[in-house]
Amino acid sequence: MGLVRKIVTWARIKSPWIIHFNTGACNACDIEIVAALTPRYDLERFGIQLKGTPRHADVLVCSGPVTKQITPRLKRIYEQMPEPKFVVAVGTCSCSGGVFQGCYNVESGIDEVLPVSAYIPGCPASPKAIIDGVTKLLMSLEDKEGSRIQGPGSGKK
Amino acid sequence: MIAAFFNLLIFPGFLFLAIFGLAAEYIDRIIYARLQNRMGPPWFQPLADLIKLIAKEDVIPCEANPRMFKMMPILALTAAVTASFYIPLWGERALFSFNGDLVVVLYLLTIPTLTFFLGGWYSTSLFSKIGAMRAITQLFAYEVPLFICILAPALLANTWSLSEMAAFYAAHPFYWTFNLIGFGVALIAMLGKLEKVPFDIPEAETEIVAGTFTEYSGKLLGFFKLAIDVEAVVGASLLAAVFLPFGYGIGSYLGFVIYVAKVLFIICLLALSRTIFARLRIDQMMEFCWKYVAPLAFVQLVIDLALKGVLIR
Ligand code: SF4
Numbered sequence: 284m285g286l287v288r289k290i291v292t293w294a295r296i297k298s299p300w301i302i303h304f305n306t307g308a309c310n311a312c313d314i315e316i317v318a319a320l321t322p323r324y325d326l327e328r329f330g331i332q333l334k335g336t337p338r339h340a341d342v343l344v345c346s347g348p349v350t351k352q353i354t355p356r357l358k359r360i361y362e363q364m365p366e367p368k369f370v371v372a373v374g375t376c377s378c379s380g381g382v383f384q385g386c387y388n389v390e391s392g393i394d395e396v397l398p399v400s401a402y403i404p405g406c407p408a409s410p411k412a413i414i415d416g417v418t419k420l421l422m423s424l425e426d427k428e429g430s431r432i433q434g435p436g437s438g439k440k
Numbered sequence: 441m442i443a444a445f446f447n448l449l450i451f452p453g454f455l456f457l458a459i460f461g462l463a464a465e466y467i468d469r470i471i472y473a474r475l476q477n478r479m480g481p482p483w484f485q486p487l488a489d490l491i492k493l494i495a496k497e498d499v500i501p502c503e504a505n506p507r508m509f510k511m512m513p514i515l516a517l518t519a520a521v522t523a524s525f526y527i528p529l530w531g532e533r534a535l536f537s538f539n540g541d542l543v544v545v546l547y548l549l550t551i552p553t554l555t556f557f558l559g560g561w562y563s564t565s566l567f568s569k570i571g572a573m574r575a576i577t578q579l580f581a582y583e584v585p586l587f588i589c590i591l592a593p594a595l596l597a598n599t600w601s602l603s604e605m606a607a608f609y610a611a612h613p614f615y616w617t618f619n620l621i622g623f624g625v626a627l628i629a630m631l632g633k634l635e636k637v638p639f640d641i642p643e644a645e646t647e648i649v650a651g652t653f654t655e656y657s658g659k660l661l662g663f664f665k666l667a668i669d670v671e672a673v674v675g676a677s678l679l680a681a682v683f684l685p686f687g688y689g690i691g692s693y694l695g696f697v698i699y700v701a702k703v704l705f706i707i708c709l710l711a712l713s714r715t716i717f718a719r720l721r722i723d724q725m726m727e728f729c730w731k732y733v734a735p736l737a738f739v740q741l742v743i744d745l746a747l748k749g750v751l752i753r
Pocket of ligand 1: 310346407
């Protein structure tokens with residue numbers, strides 16, 4: 284079993300497919316995420332591909348401080364993703380609420396709603412920071428190789 | 441018995457085709473990346489994608505019909521692998537052959553498209569239904585030119601068997617140069633069959649999420665991806681056998697190298713067109729196929745009929 288688990292972990296690290304979801308960002312972080320996917324930064328080197336549907340994705344890349352209106356939709360998209368799944372919060376807003384913290388209409392950060400695996404701060408987070416954050420998330424999977432890898436969502440928040 | 445199982449599962453069968461298909465996908469992606477001036481994925485990328493998908497959870501929508509939903513990816517893979525047994529790969533003879541296997545291969549290669557349609561239809565999501573309808577509409581556009589232009593060389597060879605066709609073209613070198621128009625038509629039709637970029641209308645990810653495959657995840661999606669890769673290789677082998685029939689009978693090792701080179705050449709042409717063109721609308725695609733591609737296929741048919749009168753008495 285050990286070998287199979289190792290191969291599966293290797294495959295998961297080498298092929299993270301992402302889905303990008305705007306949870307109420309000011310759009311700057313979204314533009315940076317899209318910029319990170321262009322040929323200039325070439326995320327396909329790491330096997331990262333942008334997918335249109337949550338069914339195909341492994342990593343949910345969120346930007347923005349979860350507005351009250353988008354919360355149920357964010358949860359629904361998360362629930363549509365098959366296990367194992369991870370959430371990456373891009374931008375200061377999605378890490379802590381940023382400039383919107385304490386507003387009447389926001390939740391102040393993704394981790395108020397979903398379990399988050401990686402935080403990438405920056406206002407907006409630059410493509411280089413995003414790539415750095417994603418590769419660090421993948422590296423942390425490698426460390427956990429011994430234990431069976433599961434999305435942090437599998438043990439209910 | 442053991443030899444038959446070996447043939448079916450390992451050597452020209454499933455395992456070989458799967459590995460060759462993954463390698464072809466890698467070559468397709470790296471050419472695409474290099475033409476866009478970027479590094480592209482590492483060599484093991486398609487394999488890592490496949491293993492990851494197989495190890496992931498399968499989600500079956502509760503509205504969907506579970507039996508049809510699960511059966512379609514496996515059916516697609518089976519049909520694509522089965523078609524390869526009738527195509528002469530590097531010898532003049534295919535693994536199995538009978539008079540009329542050309543038609544059987546063409547129909548077997550149609551089955552994956554039908555499974556895309558049924559899989560999308562039975563997953564009952566709106567996006568996959570739109571994708572399914574587009575897949576079947578597109579089928580009517582490219583299938584007729586493909587059939588006509590593949591049957592034209594068979595007409596010249598006066599046989600319906602792929603192995604006998606290969607033998608005929610091996611006996612008459614340079615006859616294949618008469619079929620170059622047909623080769624172009626078949627390449628265009630192949631792009632439609634594999635749902636590659638100018639004709640990736642059924643899974644247009646910027647319009648309808650992921651088209652037919654929207655609801656598929658995990659193992660089932662992995663099987664569909666593998667089926668598309670295998671179909672690409674088998675389709676390219678069919679084109680190589682029909683339109684580039686040379687390099688037979690020079691020893692199996694050299695023949696094998698030539699076979700791989702021919703298939704990769706066709707894969708490269710497909711990757712090139714994927715980079716150059718943008719996606720067409722479904723009505724533009726129908727118009728293009730019926731107004732320009734189908735008449736070209738008929739030209740090929742007429743050329744072969746005329747040649748048959750002149751060359752072969
Ligand atoms: S972190 Fe800054 S740039 Fe990003 S969404 Fe928030 S306010 Fe906009």
